[in-house]
Amino acid sequence: MISLDRASLRYGPILGLSPTTFELPDGGGITGLLGPNGAGKSSLLQLLSGLLPPSGGEVRIFGEAPFRNPAVLARLGLVPEGDRLPTGLRADRWLRMMGELSGLSGEALQAAVAQALQTVGMADRAHLTFARMSKGMRQRIRLAQALLHGPELLILDEPFNGLDPEARLTLMALLRDLAEKGTRILVSSHILGEIAQLTDRILLLFRGRLLAEGTVTEIRQLLDRHPVELRLTGEAQALARWAVEQPELAALRMEEDAVVISVRSPRDILPRLQKAAAEGGIPLRALDPLDLNLDAVFQYLTKDHA
Amino acid sequence: MPIYAPTLPPAPDLSQGHPPALVLLRFDLARLWRQKIGRFFGFVFTAILLIQTAWIYAKFLMQTNQTLRPLEEYSKGLFAQGADFQASLLNPTMYLLWFLVALVGGGLVARDSLYRVRPLMYAHPVAPQDYLLAKLGFASALPFAILLPFALLPWALSLALAGVHGPVWVTAPLRLLPAMAISSILMGSLAVGASSLASTPRAGIGWVLGLVLGAGTLTSMLHGLTGLRLFDGLNPVMLAEAWPQLLVGVQHPLVAWVPALLGTVFHIGLWTFVAASRTRPSEAVI
Numbered sequence: 001m002i003s004l005d006r007a008s009l010r011y012g013p014i015l016g017l018s019p020t021t022f023e024l025p026d027g028g029g030i031t032g033l034l035g036p037n038g039a040g041k042s043s044l045l046q047l048l049s050g051l052l053p054p055s056g057g058e059v060r061i062f063g064e065a066p067f068r069n070p071a072v073l074a075r076l077g078l079v080p081e082g083d084r085l086p087t088g089l090r091a092d093r094w095l096r097m098m099g100e101l102s103g104l105s106g107e108a109l110q111a112a113v114a115q116a117l118q119t120v121g122m123a124d125r126a127h128l129t130f131a132r133m134s135k136g137m138r139q140r141i142r143l144a145q146a147l148l149h150g151p152e153l154l155i156l157d158e159p160f161n162g163l164d165p166e167a168r169l170t171l172m173a174l175l176r177d178l179a180e181k182g183t184r185i186l187v188s189s190h191i192l193g194e195i196a197q198l199t200d201r202i203l204l205l206f207r208g209r210l211l212a213e214g215t216v217t218e219i220r221q222l223l224d225r226h227p228v229e230l231r232l233t234g235e236a237q238a239l240a241r242w243a244v245e246q247p248e249l250a251a252l253r254m255e256e257d258a259v260v261i262s263v264r265s266p267r268d269i270l271p272r273l274q275k276a277a278a279e280g281g282i283p284l285r286a287l288d289p290l291d292l293n294l295d296a297v298f299q300y301l302t303k304d305h306a
Numbered sequence: 307m308p309i310y311a312p313t314l315p316p317a318p319d320l321s322q323g324h325p326p327a328l329v330l331l332r333f334d335l336a337r338l339w340r341q342k343i344g345r346f347f348g349f350v351f352t353a354i355l356l357i358q359t360a361w362i363y364a365k366f367l368m369q370t371n372q373t374l375r376p377l378e379e380y381s382k383g384l385f386a387q388g389a390d391f392q393a394s395l396l397n398p399t400m401y402l403l404w405f406l407v408a409l410v411g412g413g414l415v416a417r418d419s420l421y422r423v424r425p426l427m428y429a430h431p432v433a434p435q436d437y438l439l440a441k442l443g444f445a446s447a448l449p450f451a452i453l454l455p456f457a458l459l460p461w462a463l464s465l466a467l468a469g470v471h472g473p474v475w476v477t478a479p480l481r482l483l484p485a486m487a488i489s490s491i492l493m494g495s496l497a498v499g500a501s502s503l504a505s506t507p508r509a510g511i512g513w514v515l516g517l518v519l520g521a522g523t524l525t526s527m528l529h530g531l532t533g534l535r536l537f538d539g540l541n542p543v544m545l546a547e548a549w550p551q552l553l554v555g556v557q558h559p560l561v562a563w564v565p566a567l568l569g570t571v572f573h574i575g576l577w578t579f580v581a582a583s584r585t586r587p588s589e590a591v592i
Contacts (some may be wrong), residue, residue: 011588049429051587070431078429084421089337100428103323145426154430287321 001026001153001184002048009043016043018209019057024186030179032195033188035205042081044205045157049078055121061153063127074102077146081157083138087131091122091141094130095148102149116144120174136167143174154178154185160194172198199205227262229250232273233286234258242282246272326432330440338410347406351452354398355459362460362474366467392478392554396456397412398484400547402492403449408514411445411497413507417583419508428587438498438582446494450486457482478554485553488544492573496542499577500531502584518542539565542573 006019017040035041046052047059050066050073056125059065085094092113094191099109108254117123120140129139139159146154156175160168175198179185197248202219204212212219227250232239239259243249248269251262263269266289277284323329361525418424427437461479464472475481500513521541528537538544538561548566551559561569 006588047515049425051428067431073429073431076429078426079421079431080425082422086417086421086423088341093333093336096428098430100323100329101326101427103431109323134527142426146429149430184566 001062002186003060004047004057005060005223007047007054007059008056009040009047009052017047017207020044022203022213024184026184028179028184029197029201030175030185030187031197032202033186033205034190034192034202035188036190038207039190039205040208041190041205042157043138043157043208045078045186047189049076049155062134066166071233075150076155077151078147079139079142079146079154079156081161083135083142083162085130085138085141085254088129090127090129092117092126092132095126095141095145099148110149112148113144117146119147119178120144120206134167135162136164137169140174141170143171145230147178152182152184154183154217155186156185158188158190159188160191162167168194188293189224190288204271217298225276226268227264228289229260229262231255231258231260231267231286231288232282232284233288235283238283243278309517312330314561326427326430326436327439327443330427330432330437331444334414334440334444335447337385338507343409344497347402347452350402351399354402355455358395358398358456359459359463362463362472363467366464383407389554389556391473392475392482393550393556395460395474395478396489396550397547398454398502399453399456400543403452404518404543404546407445407449407493407497407535408511408518411494412501412510412512412514414441414445414498414510415501415581416510417500417507419504423545424445424585434582434586438578441498441581441585442494442578444494445497446490448490449493449506450490452539453490455485458484475554481553481555482550485550488549492542492570495577495581499580501556502581535562536538536565539567539569541569542574545569545573 002022002024002270004020004022004077006021007020008015009015009017033041039212043052047054048061048066050061050069053065053067060066061072062075066076091213093273095113095116096109097153099112102113114123117126120135120143122144123141125133125137125207126141128137130141133141142158143159146156154175159171159175163171172194175185187195192280200215202214203210204219208248232243234257236254236259240252240254243252243259243261246263246269248263248265249261250264253260273282275286276282277287324332339348419426424437428434442590457479461476462472464474465476470476496517497514499518501507501510504510504513522543524540525537525541525544528540529535541561544560545566548561549570552561552563552566559566
């Protein structure tokens with residue numbers, strides 16, 4: 001469905017996206033595009049949504065270049081970052097206009113608007129002006145405009161920004177539902193937790209480069225290359241004695257009633273630790289992984305490339 | 307590669323719609339009509355039109371009705387016959403039109419910039435040319451549509467009441483309509499270009515008024531300093547007023563043919579270029 005072959009984007013002398021290569025297969029599913037601000041997420045989405053041509057390389061969606069290509073644009077929906085919409089307008093009128101821009105008219109247009117509003121749960125509030133809508137409602141209308149023409153690929157840039165937790169969960173449920181029905185969704189975010197809740201497939205961007213691609217589990221395995229800190233609480237001396245015998249140990253730090261160990265390949269050492277504790281071989285009261293999460297992966301990977 | 311994934315519902319038929327430029331133009335028009343400003347100016351221009359038409363009718367009565375004969379001498383001053391009178395059919399609206407074009411046109415592109423609507427549009431099958439055409443079309447069609455009855459209604463009334471002897475020439479629309487079109491495109495392109503420079507609708511209005519007044523002041527200064535009337539061609543207000551005069555053959559038009567042609571081409575070209583540059587997809591990125 002999506003394929004990039006060394007696609008890059010420059011804004012004059014500034015490199016927005018380094019030559020990037022990846023592919024997303026056909027069919028439904030959600031892919032998270034992760035990266036801090038300035039990582040190149042929006043640049044990548046601009047290429048994919050046909051707003052800009054690549055400065056180098058090739059971008060193909062549905063087998064064709066998306067830039068100014070109505071055949072591709074008619075099959076994708078874009079929800080750019082932000083929640084602002086012209087305040088004086090009524091949502092239903094604006095949606096009808098956006099539907100017409102996609103080539104809908106007459107009964108097909110009415111049906112598409114009604115369907116999109118139903119999907120985003122705004123059917124009974126579409127007569128309101130944007131000024132009278134909350135951020136979450138406006139975000140849902142923005143999503144509705146992208147759904148009007150039944151896109152196979154939906155691209156959302158930071159859709160959870162500024163949403164309260166309830167609206168965030170609602171939007172996540174909506175996206176999952178769309179993905180289950182066969183829509184391929186690409187969501188960008190700089191917050192790992194959001195993406196982790198939504199999908200297990202991630203593209204990790206940093207400073208205009210694609211750092212990693214794969215499932216959350218696959219990316220987590222990248223941790224094995226880096227020492228991970230674990231706090232073992234209990235009788236510190238005995239725990240330290242056990243720890244120094246482990247081949248994965250990289251560093252050790254004593255605390256009052258705990259020992260903090262830094263280990264490589266935590267997936268190897270954790271079962272042994274569990275077994276030793278269960279057999280009473282070590283006086284372990286608590287185990288806290290200090291950085292065994294996606295944030296750690298992100299920090300490690302970005303540190304490598306900084 | 308399947309065109310549609312098997313689990314997706316059938317895609318709606320996207321081939322029945324109207325051209326995007328027409329959709330956008332119609333949307334802007336409907337939006338203006340729903341706003342108070344649209345209704346207010348609609349009322350004002352209708353009132354002016356009715357007054358003007360009433361004058362034509364009064365003139366006819368004065369010529370045909372004995373009881374009104376004493377007023378005829380007085381009316382001749384008001385209704386100077388000839389080319390000046392034909393060109394003056396559009397005059398009462400010109401300054402008000404500039405004001406309306408500034409108020410409405412100033413926000414046309416700026417509003418979309420403020421709310422970042424263009425990326426949404428460009429992600430649909432809408433080319434930047436469609437967008438620009440819609441905005442220029444709307445900003446130009448608005449003054450043209452307002453001017454249209456000012457040219458046609460007096461002409462039709464004059465023709466109906468007095469035939470070829472009426473105060474309005476039988477051929478007046480043939481001269482006035484092209485002049486109105488040129489003046490309207492001039493107004494529209496300037497408004498859209500100025501609006502594309504602004505980031506809010508209010509700033510857009512300021513830009514239009516600033517450019518119109520600024521260009522007027524500048525040309526007056528240049529004219530005053532050099533004594534050359536050539537610089538009058540840079541004044542958009544004078545240009546808009548000069549075109550009806552030029553095409554109906556007024557003896558001393560506000561701006562002569564050559565400066566009018568050069569100035570009009572310069573303004574339309576410049577402001578269309580500015581608007582095109584400022585509404586490219588790269589200027590409307592996410």
